[in-house]
Amino acid sequence: MKRTLLLFLILFNCLLGFSQTTVSTPQMLFTALSSASPGDIIYVMEGTYNFTSKFSINRNGVNGNLISLLPHPDNISRPLFDFSSMAESSSNRAITLSANYWHIKGLDVFGAGDNGLFISGSNNLIEFCSFSECKDSGLQMGNGAANNTVLNCDSYNNADSLVENADGFACKLDAGTGNKFIGCRAWQNLDDGWDGYLRGADNITTTYENCWAFRNGYLKNGTIGGGDGNGFKTGGSDDKLLKHNAIYKNCIAAGNVFDGFDHNSNRGNVEIYNCSAYSNGRNISFSSTNIASSLTIKNSVSLSGGSNDSYNATATDITNNGWQNGLVTNSADFESLDITELMTAPRKVDGSLPDVNFMRLTVGSDLIDAGIDVGLPFNGAAPDLGYLETGTLGINNILVNGSFVNYPNPFSTETNVVFNLKQSSQLSVSVYNLMGVKILDFDKKDLAAGNNSFVLKRNELSSGNYLLVLMDNEGQSNSKLITVK
Structure with missing residues (x-):
């Protein structure tokens, strides 16, 4: 089934004038990157790619026709890009993405001499990648990078030799606005899980949805390093005047050495909705000096x-939280407080976050239905408190034709969406562009357990690449849509 569909996609894209290239060595990759055009797909075969030098991606896609760098559909294991032979140096960023409109998916980047991936381009989608043991932040955005989406990525065990620097993710310094992190995890990075410190940019906004920051400030061996050790550093600047507006939805900060959600002189607007903070040096820290707006x-x-x-x-x-309205939050409210679940549970096949019991509310907790509607999905009379909504609804283990949620794809008029539900669910269906902006939103559907399908019509969608999102109160599954004339 997979091979038949792959052959169909190759033929279809050839008819459209797009090229598909398969690479299995670093030199083949460099050659493919140097000639890539909008709509092209570069498939990377499984295996370890040992790089002795950094490389840049600088050829632009266009809105509606991204250039894609993807694992080959026949792969069993993930491609590993190993830069560990490179010397530690600020000039040794492993991969620099200065181009716009790229989709990079399914790569593991290891051992960079500086950042694993540095993004200065805009309107890119980085999906289901990992960045580990780099000598600076695993993934960093700067030089005006704007409207990028980082989806379902991990960054961990990043540390420099001086034992004082390296974050998991960093949208900081001179980054642009409109960047999003969705479904990402950052753990055991020497400095911060996410760093939003500004120098050269002001009044930008970054959004974090369903992201987990835990045990940052620790080294790989479990000892405390010399970094800051925050989960989410919202901002800060040299002159204590710059604004990094930050929006957090359904995020976890747990077991970080210093702050879970950290002010650090950020003068911007910070919004925190349905988040959970546990066992940090200080869970939520917004000080009275250099005060936030x-x-x-x-x-x-x-x-x-x-x-x-x-x-x-x-x-x-500040309302309707676990320390207000007579509520007392304690260990009895949760099924588990084992932080290691966040790290050891594998991601789902589509890259989405695993189902864990960490800080899942127990039956009878008074934190259930104790919230206020803030525009996020909820089950029951009112939202629950914390990052995870309770209830029996779920899209756990969606089963679809191989790894495809919809077929045909690409499609010109309509596509069939086929999936299997383990239990009855109320499902919402949305279509987003690859910058995270919702384009279409359909009425929720009550669906029975078992096989389900529906037809998605193209309607007003212009030709291009989109994300189809199936969501209920406990999780979501994403699939890429490609529409053509």
Whole structure:
């Protein structure tokens, strides 16, 4: 089935004038990158690729016709890009993406002399990749990079030899606005899980959805390093004046050495919705010096922080949280407080986050239905508190024709979406462009357990690449849509 569909896609793209290239060596990859054009696909065969030098991606795709760098559909294991033979140096960023409109998926980047991936381009999608043991941040955005989406990626065990630097992810310094992190995990990075420190940019906005930051500030061997050790560093700047607006939805900060959600002189607007903070040095820290412009916290929980939380800002809107309205959040509210679940549970086949019991509310917890509607999906009379909504609804283990949610794909008029539900669910269906902007939203459907299907018509969608998102209260599954005339 997979090979038949691959042959169909190759023939279809050839008719459209797009090329598909398969690479199995670094030199083949360099050659393919140097000639890539909008709509082209570069497939990477499985195996270890040992790089002795960094490389750049600088040929642009266009809106509607991204250039794709993907694992070959026949692969059993993931391609590993190994840069560990490169010397540690700020000039040794492993991969530099200065181009626009790329889709990079399914690659493991290891051992870079600086960043594993540095993005200065815009409107790119980085999906289901990992960045580990790099000598600076695993993935960093700068030089005006804007409107990029990082989806279902991991960054871990990044540290420099001076034992004081290297974040998991960093949208910082002179980055642009509109960047998003969705479904990403950052753990055991020497410095921060996410770093938003600014120098050269101001008043930008970054969004974090369903992201987990845990045990940052620790080295790979488990000892504490010399870095800051925050989960989410919202901002900060040399002059203490710059604004990095940040929006957090359904995020976890757990077991980080210093702060879970960190102010660090950020003068911007920070919004925290349905988030969970547990066992950080301080779970939520917004100080009264160099004060933030505004701070909104709703439907969130904070448990077992090493110091008392602080919620200072010029304007605050802090309501319906686990420490308000007579609520007391304690260990009895949760099925598990084992942070190791966040790291050891494997991602699902589509790259989405694993199902874990960590900070899942127990039956009877008074944190259930204790929230307020903030525009996120919920089950019951009102939203629950924390990152995970309770209930029996779920799209766990969606089964679809091989690894494809819809067929045919590409399609010109309509495509069939086929899946199998383990249990009855209320399902929402949405279509996003690859920059994370919702294009279409359909009415929720009550579906029975077992095989289900529906027809998705192209309607107003212009030719291009999109994400089809099936979502309920416990998770989501994503698939790429390609529409053509």
